[in-house]
Amino acid sequence: EADIYQTPRYLVIGTGKKITLECSQTMGHDKMYWYQQDPGMELHLIHYSYGVNSTEKGDLSSESTVSRIRTEHFPLTLESARPSHTSQYLCASSAHPGGAFFGQGTRLTVV
């Protein structure tokens, strides 16, 4: 089993609140990713990191931000949540040449 963890699994929060989605991995992988996925739809990359102090925006524009201060930790923050942010957020990590390992996801609902 892959050792990558996301918390919380489910989050219902009011509009305007600041939230941080946590993602941690214990595999020592340099590369980490955040994807956003709506039900029945494709995964869309929103952020990625090649290592400590490296963060890049992905293909899908997102109002979230990320940080990578430690190899094992890649949190995602929304400064002011809106209903349009309602979605599932998936974190993953990888090390070449192996596959990517995903967390269980955080299902966010903004009311």
Next chain:
Amino acid sequence: DAKTTQPPSMDCAEGRAANLPCNHSTISGNEYVYWYRQIHSQGPQYIIHGLKNNETNEMASLIITEDRKSSTLILPHATLRDTAVYYCIVRPSSGGSYIPTFGRGTSLIVHP
């Protein structure tokens, strides 16, 4: 990166083999074929990967054609728990700046 083409959906009877095809006709010599699956509401799960030889593990077998333009993921004895979306992607062997990109995949339904 080479793009892949997969059928949008397939179905299979429980206990039978599920053969999921993937076309990657523009694959280059240094690109691997990777397969993942995503069971409803969970994160994608890595299944298997290969370069040009056929590969087998405890989850599945991967058959890559000699010209490498297509591959087939085989679940030898499908169970109801194999119902999921299966993604075929290619990635360069050099790793480097590669970012895993998932398309729509194949939705496999295993029925009793």
